[in-house]
Amino acid sequence: DAGVIQSPRHEVTEMGQEVTLRCKPISGHDYLFWYRQTMMRGLELLIYFNNNVPIDDSGMPEDRFSAKMPNASFSTLKIQPSEPRDSAVYFCASSLRGQESVYTFGSGTRLTVV
Amino acid sequence: AQTVTQSQPEMSVQEAETVTLSCTYDTSESDYYLFWYKQPPSRQMILVIRQEAYKQQNATENRFSVNFQKAAKSFSLKISDSQLGDAAMYFCAYRSAGFGNEKLTFGTGTRLTIIP
Numbered sequence: 226d227a228g229v230i231q232s233p234r235h236e237v238t239e240m241g242q243e244v245t246l247r248c249k250p251i252s253g254h255d256y257l258f259w260y261r262q263t264m265m266r267g268l269e270l271l272i273y274f275n276n277n278v279p280i281d282d283s284g285m286p287e288d289r290f291s292a293k294m295p296n297a298s299f300s301t302l303k304i305q306p307s308e309p310r311d312s313a314v315y316f317c318a319s320s321l322r323g324q325e326s327v328y329t330f331g332s333g334t335r336l337t338v339v
Numbered sequence: 340a341q342t343v344t345q346s347q348p349e350m351s352v353q354e355a356e357t358v359t360l361s362c363t364y365d366t367s368e369s370d371y372y373l374f375w376y377k378q379p380p381s382r383q384m385i386l387v388i389r390q391e392a393y394k395q396q397n398a399t400e401n402r403f404s405v406n407f408q409k410a411a412k413s414f415s416l417k418i419s420d421s422q423l424g425d426a427a428m429y430f431c432a433y434r435s436a437g438f439g440n441e442k443l444t445f446g447t448g449t450r451l452t453i454i455p
Contacts, residue, residue, distance in 0.1 A: 256441055258441075258442075258443070267445060267446075267447045267448065268430065268445040270442050270443070270444075273441060273442060275441070280441070281442065314382060316384065318384075318443075320441070322438075322441075327386060327389065328386070328443055329386075330383065330384035332381070332382065332383050333382050333383075333384075335382075
């Protein structure tokens, strides 16, 4: 398997623009997670899905952030409008319940909002 | 809510020596999983080792081993025969074993430097 695939690897955008981050989980995995990593706050869980259904979105910072999982092989995290404080590395991870509780992470998207 | 604490922001070790990274956690649950993840400069999160709370035996993976003290809520990582490729950020993480709570809670990380 190719692992969890995220795109783009880097994104630079201007404040106020819409940004969409993409994730393809490992085939067969039933959980998908979006994390954000910053120097100040470390790794924070934003939202996670089980079988394409959002289970816990309590980590989503505000209404500017939204996440979708239209099918088992694709998820998006959208920020609209983007702000400089959204600059961070965004990770997607997937797991299979019962598979020894192991998460597999993607390589992350580094977002810079100028 | 569970919390994970890594009290050592930075550590360094001489190549080929042994180093121990500390992690403590707070939980009221009896069944859970603990993990150590490595994040090299490439920023990829790599699973190093995992431990189930119901297992008393400490997990080992080649040069990596843990000292799991359930009563003390301590989960340290020992790296033996340190190599230059071990240089990275190391994150301790907790996950409940209960159904319906799948989130992985991370500590703030320890940056490990290997001195040649």
